[in-house]
Each structure stands twice: as structure tokens, then as C-alpha cells.
Amino acid sequence: MDKEVEPFCRALPKVELHAHLNGSISVATMERLIARKPHLNIKHSMTAIHKGQRRTLDECFQVFKVIHQLVDSEEDLLMAAKAVIREFSEDGVRYLELRSTPRVETNTGLTKRKYVETVIEAIRQCKQEDVDIDVRFLVAVDRRNGPEVAMETVKLAEDYMLSSEGIVVGMDLSGDPMVGHGKDLLPALQKARNCGLKLALHMSEVPCQKEESELLLTLPPDRIGHGTFLHPEVGGSWSLVHKVREGNIPLELCLTSNIMGKTVESYEKHHFPYWYKLGHPCVLCTDDKGVFSTSLSQEYQLAASTFGLDQEALWILSQQAISCSFAPEAIKQQLEKRWAEHPLQLTYSQDSGAKRK
Numbered sequence: 001m002d003k004e005v006e007p008f009c010r011a012l013p014k015v016e017l018h019a020h021l022n023g024s025i026s027v028a029t030m031e032r033l034i035a036r037k038p039h040l041n042i043k044h045s046m047t048a049i050h051k052g053q054r055r056t057l058d059e060c061f062q063v064f065k066v067i068h069q070l071v072d073s074e075e076d077l078l079m080a081a082k083a084v085i086r087e088f089s090e091d092g093v094r095y096l097e098l099r100s101t102p103r104v105e106t107n108t109g110l111t112k113r114k115y116v117e118t119v120i121e122a123i124r125q126c127k128q129e130d131v132d133i134d135v136r137f138l139v140a141v142d143r144r145n146g147p148e149v150a151m152e153t154v155k156l157a158e159d160y161m162l163s164s165e166g167i168v169v170g171m172d173l174s175g176d177p178m179v180g181h182g183k184d185l186l187p188a189l190q191k192a193r194n195c196g197l198k199l200a201l202h203m204s205e206v207p208c209q210k211e212e213s214e215l216l217l218t219l220p221p222d223r224i225g226h227g228t229f230l231h232p233e234v235g236g237s238w239s240l241v242h243k244v245r246e247g248n249i250p251l252e253l254c255l256t257s258n259i260m261g262k263t264v265e266s267y268e269k270h271h272f273p274y275w276y277k278l279g280h281p282c283v284l285c286t287d288d289k290g291v292f293s294t295s296l297s298q299e300y301q302l303a304a305s306t307f308g309l310d311q312e313a314l315w316i317l318s319q320q321a322i323s324c325s326f327a328p329e330a331i332k333q334q335l336e337k338r339w340a341e342h343p344l345q346l347t348y349s350q351d352s353g354a355k356r357k
């Protein structure tokens with residue numbers, strides 16, 4: 001691999017649009033959380049999947065249950081969220097959309113409202129502390145919890161969209177794709193859309209979701225998470241591809257997550273090139289940087305080495321992610337300006353200028 005790719009990807013200003021809060025907790029933060037709750041007897045091996053290891057989707061979802069035991073109070077959540085935001089910033093992420101599922105924890109008195117407020121507070125505190133990153137919050141619906149909870153979550157998200165000064169911008173649909181059906185959640189998602197919340201939905205993460213994806217595309221979503229099995233070569237359909245292309249709906253693509261969760265056989269077989277070659281908007285994301293021991297820089301490096309992307313292509317990929325974000329127009333313009341004035345942009349344009357000569 002080009003030895004300059006690693007520092008380039010780290011220095012590259014980046015946009016992260018698909019990051020689950022509790023899946024993004026680093027080893028260092030996990031250590032602090034484990035130390036706070038020694039009685040749980042939780043080992044590191046239970047909260048992360050390391051390089052070279054692969055687990056079934058089911059096994060991966062067990063990991064979240066363990067992490068949720070470690071993050072079950074307002075204090076834990078505030079500490080974890082702030083650490084995650086700082087780490088993304090240290091990795092060169094300048095705009096982040098963090099998603100998380102509001103939870104009730106009776107032991108500690110955590111309510112769903114408190115949960116959302118704590119994540120918002122973490123975002124505000126990072127801003128006050130001048131952490132170099134703009135953070136927005138997508139309130140997540142866990143598909144496992146059914147239509148009533150989904151509707152309740154939409155109402156919660158709507159409330160905070162109106163009162164969080166632009167921090168809450170949308171909703172995510174996630175959770176074990178083998179559980180529940182999107183058709184039951186459609187009314188809640190429709191309501192979310194109608195009240196102005198943006199929708200980032202996990203779709204076709206597993207092969208058996210063709211019908212569900214057709215249905216969810218009628219909303220339509222503003223972005224798609226994974227979309228691994230949308231295209232006909234992997235059992236999807238032309239109709240799905242056509243609708244996604246027609247709607248120009250960006251895809252959030254998480255290479256390592258798909259390999260480690262065994263929904264994609266190898267990096268080479270990832271669906272990134274399928275969509276990238278079509279010129280469709282693709283955004284590289286981490287999904288769960290803590291659980292999958294990765295970083296956004298590493299995901300850019302992997303895309304570069306696996307699919308032969310040069311520095312110019314990586315730059316364009318990161319810049320195009322700005323327009324796929326749910327940031328208000330004014331913020332998008334500020335980010336565009338920041339990218340245009342970035343020192344790396346100068347070297348890269350000199351390089352590509354030299355290449356052109």
C-alpha cells in the first residue's frame with residue numbers, strides 16, 4: 001500500500017454520518033466504564049471484536065447488550081458521549097452525526113427524555129470546550145421494540161428537534177435486521193418525515209429484506225445505511241437500484257462492520273464499487289468504531305487499498321459527504337469553505353496539477 005495513504009487519511013478532514021453512540025466507545029473509555037462497575041465482571045473481549053475476528057450478526061448484537069450494562073446512567077452516558085465526540089475529532093472528523101437509541105434504566109433512574117437530554121448536553125459541552133467538530137444527533141428507533149415504541153420515539157425526537165437549537169436533526173432505524181418488519185414501523189417513520197425530521201434507515205443489511213426495502217423506499221428515506229443486498233447481483237433487484245438512483249439517496253457504507261459482521265465475505269466483495277462506479281453518492285462510515293476496532297481514517301485507507309482510490313478520489317469522497325449530511329445549508333457552506341481552504345487541499349491540488357502537466 002502507498003505509505004503516504006495512512007497520514008493522508010488521518011489529515012483528511014472527514015464527515016461521519018453513520019455512528020452508533022454505544023458501538024463507538026473506545027477501549028480506553030471502556031476501561032473506565034468497566035472500572036466503575038467491577039461487580040459486572042465484564043472483560044474487554046465481551047465489548048469489542050478485534051482484527052481478524054468475525055462474528056455472526058447475532059453474536060455482534062449480544063455485544064451491545066453488554067455495553068448497555070456498562071452505560072446505564074446519566075454520568076456514564078455523558079462521559080461516553082463526550083469521549084466518542086473527542087475521539088472522532090482527534091481522527092480528523094469535522095462534522096459528525098451521532099445516533100443513539102433512548103433507553104430506560106430503572107436501576108439508575110435513566111428515562112428516555114433524560115437519555116436524549118444527556119446526549120444533547122454532551123454535544124453542547126464539547127462545543128463549549130472548543131472540540132473541533134460540529135455534532136448533530138439522530139434519535140434511533142430499535143426495530144425490535146415495535147410500532148408503539150417507534151411512535152413514542154418519533155414524538156420524543158420531534159420535541160427535541162424543536163427545542164435543541166438544531167442539534168436533533170433526524171431519526172435512524174436500526175437494530176437486529178432479523179427481528180421485526182419495517183411495515184409495522186412505516187406510520188411512525190412517515191410521521192417523523194412529515195414533521196421535518198430527516199430519515200437515515202438501515203436497509204437491506206441482510207438478504208431477506210427485499211420487500212421491506214421496497215416499502216421503506218416509498219417514504220422515501222433521506223439516506224440508506226448499508227444497503228448491502230439492494231442490487232440484483234446479490235439477490236436484490238433492478239427496481240430497488242432504480243429507486244435508490246432515481247431518488248439520489250446517499251448510501252452510508254461501513255466496510256469493516258460488514259466484514260466483521262459477516263454480511264459481506266471480503267473487502268474485495270463489498271458493494272462499495274458497485275455504487276461508486278455508478279457515480280451514486282457513497283459515504284464511508286464506521287458504524288461502530290469501538291465494537292469493530294476501527295476509525296474513519298482507517299475506513300478511508302481500506303477503501304483506498306482495496307479499490308485503488310488515489311488521494312484525489314479520497315478527497316472528493318470526503319468532500320461529497322458534506323452534501324449528504326443533514327446539516328442546515330449555512331453549515332454545509334461553512335464546511336465546504338473549510339474543505340476548500342484546508343492545507344491538504346492545497347497540496348493535493350498542487351499534486352493533481354502536477355499530474356495533469
Ligand SMILES: CC(C)=CCNc1ncnc2c1ncn2[C@@H]1O[C@H](COP(=O)(O)O)[C@@H](O)[C@H]1O
Pocket residue numbers: 020021022023057058060061064099100101140142174175176177202205257260261287288
Ligand atoms: C451487529 C452488527 C454487525 C452491527 C452493525 N450493524 C448494525 N445494524 C443494525 N443496528 C445496529 C448496528 N450496529 C449498531 N446498531 C444499533 O445501535 C445500538 C447500539 O448503539 P446505541 O445504544 O443506539 O447508542 C444497537 O443496540 C443497535 O440497535
Ligand SMILES: [Zn+2]
Pocket residue numbers: 018020174202225287
Ligand atoms: Zn449501523
